[in-house]
Amino acid sequence: MxxxxxxxxxxxxxxxxxxxxxxxxxxxxxxxxxxxxxxxxxxxxxxxxxxxxxxxxxxDLRNIAGMEDVTRDDDYLTIGSLVTLTACRRSGALASAGPAAAEAARQIAAPAVRNLATLGGNIASGYGDILPALLVHDAELAVYDGNLLRVQPVEAWLERRWSGAIPPAELVAGVRLPLDQGSGGSRLAVFRKVGRREAFTASLVTIAVTADWDAAARTLRRVRLAAGGGSGRPQRLAAAEALLEGAELSRSLLGAVYEAVEHGFASYDDPFAGEQYKKKTAGNLIVSELWQTLELKARS
Amino acid sequence: MPDNFRLEEMGEMAGADIPAGPLYTLNCTVNGRALSLEVPPGRRLLSILREDLELTGTKRSCEIGRCGACMVLVDGRPVNACLTMAYQCGGAEITTIEGLGEAGLHPVQRAFLEEGGFQCGYCTPGMVISVVGLLRENPSPAQEDIEEALSGNICRCTGYGGIMRAVNKAIESGVSP
Structure with missing residues (x-):
């Protein structure tokens, strides 16, 4: 090159x-x-x-006050766009409020790149690996439109981003994650990434999962599934979520979930992997995580 | 000596204000010496080090932040000099491989020598910098910490076995920051 x-x-x-x-x-x-x-x-x-x-x-945005802050109140953890991915990866507050996002930060690039790269940059790309994790944490973005900071769900922002509806000067100023209110069960939070090599590689497929696991009833509630990877659009997987919500987790249900993910995940062909491979990979990653929940957490 | 920089006595740093015209006044320290450079703001740190300052221990290779050959410490943390632009270094303390060895071999360098942590040696400055950065933050890293810290450094000769031995030897020797 x-x-x-x-x-x-x-x-x-x-x-x-x-x-x-x-x-x-x-x-x-x-x-x-x-x-x-x-x-x-x-x-x-x-x-x-x-x-x-x-x-x-x-x-250069680095001199704008407040965009490097991580703050927490009763309801939200708020992270400024200029917080580096290293800081995200090490943040105990993020690990608590958004464990899938913290894990995503760990898997993006390598430490030296993360020392420079920021959360805002990963988001603003429209396809950064942090985005599926933010989707499953019901995160919201604070975007500045020239007059006001407006808060909008990541999913709504992605819709605007991928439809070309975002004005060029609009700026992502920060992210806020709702602090989990809990449901009495254990909260499942997962981020997985598959690339062309094990370490420090661009993603081909990423998936993120959050759900409340009720071991007694063997059910999942507040289910959020998302997938992305490469330069594809991060997206919620609504059909698969609907199958899982409140249903008893079983092997047969996992088969249906796999098919729903494979069918519902829209990706793209690239020189290294076809869309069908990515669909299968997303399905396998999500179902394998749910399988572990079924097999391991059910015993604990 | 290139004519676009001047060494200065260590003193108060200038702010990162916008320079008049296209050049940026980069005030920083490199290997403990304060300097001021008039450079395009987007000039890569890699080019500043190798071409302007003739510190060629920092290697040029992939130039997209993948291989780690150009790793330097900025304020004690490893960064890829090929990704870092001049204006991002305002007020920074930059340490290159030359800066580690000014008082004799750094213990991490010695560990690489003694454990055969290199063959062609091209990746070695970046590897050493990454290890120094790791041990400054975590003097007793676990294997997974080491693997993560070196995940951005590629070696095509050693198979990493000698490098891991070198890192473990450096840890055992109690490398001080």
Whole structure:
């Protein structure tokens, strides 16, 4: 791969706004000539690969106060977009409020990349591996539209993102996860990733699961299933969720869940794996996790 | 010596304000020495180290953050110099492989030598940096911690056996930060 030359081909100007409003105004003024950037790890690889144009202006978000904070109140854990993936991976608060998201952070890239890369960047890509985990945790995004910070579910934001409905200057400022109210049972929270090698590899398929397990009734409630991977759209798997919700977990039910995941998960062919492989993989990953719940937790 | 930087006495760092014109004034320390550089803000740290400062121990390889050959410590944490841009290093303390060995071999380097943790040696500076970064945060890492810490460093010669022996020897020797 030919590397980008630093100069003169790669010499964007730098702007370092001190507020969301200032950042939004800069981006609005520069439109497609500018990009928001913090860690810049994904952007840098896109520029090197030629899959994204080198911008004329970098809008460095790191000087905006509050976007590196992790805060907790009675109802939510809120994480600023500039929190690094390393901080996410090590956050006890995230491990508690969003264990699948914390595990996703552990499996994204490698430690040195995570020291630069941010939660906001992974989200803003529209396909980052953290997103399926955020979906199953019912997370919401705080997005700045030039006037207000608006909170919206990750699923709604993804719909806007993938339909091209997000204005270019809109900015993901942070994420909030509802603190689990509990149901008396044990909470299942899983993130799994399959790539082309075991460690430090781009994902082919990711899955995330949360549910309350009632061992006595052998049922799952508040079931959330999601899948994604590669540059595909992260998505909830509603049909499979509906099959599991409140039903007694059994081998025959798992077979139906596998088929629902395989049928419901929309992915894409890439040079290394076809869509059908990814559908099967998502089904196998989810069912294997549920199988472990059935076999292991039922005994405990 | 390249004409676009000057060594300065260690002192108060300038802020990361936007420079007039396209160049960015990068104030940082490299291997303990304060310096100020006029560089394009998006210039890679890898290029600054190798081309501007002639610190060629930091290796150029994949250039997309995959192989770890260009690993350096920024404020004590490993980062890929190929992914890091100049403006992201404002005020930072940067340590390269040359900075580890200024007072003789660093104990991690010695462990790599004694345990055969290299063959061609191209990945070794990055490996050593990653291990130093790990041991600074966790002097007694478990095997899974080591594997995670080195997951971004690729070696195509050793099969990693010698590298793991070297890391374990460094741990046993009680490497101090």
């Amino acid at each position: 030919g590397a980008l030359q630093d100069e003169p081909l790669f010499s964007p100007a730098l702007r370092q706004p001190r507020s969301l409003r200032e950042a939004w105004e800069l981006k609005s003024a520069c439109a497609e000539q500018a990009v928001y950037v913090s860690g810049g790890t994904l952007l840098r690889t896109q520029w090197e690969a030629g899959t994204a144009a080198v911008p004329q202006v970098l809008i």
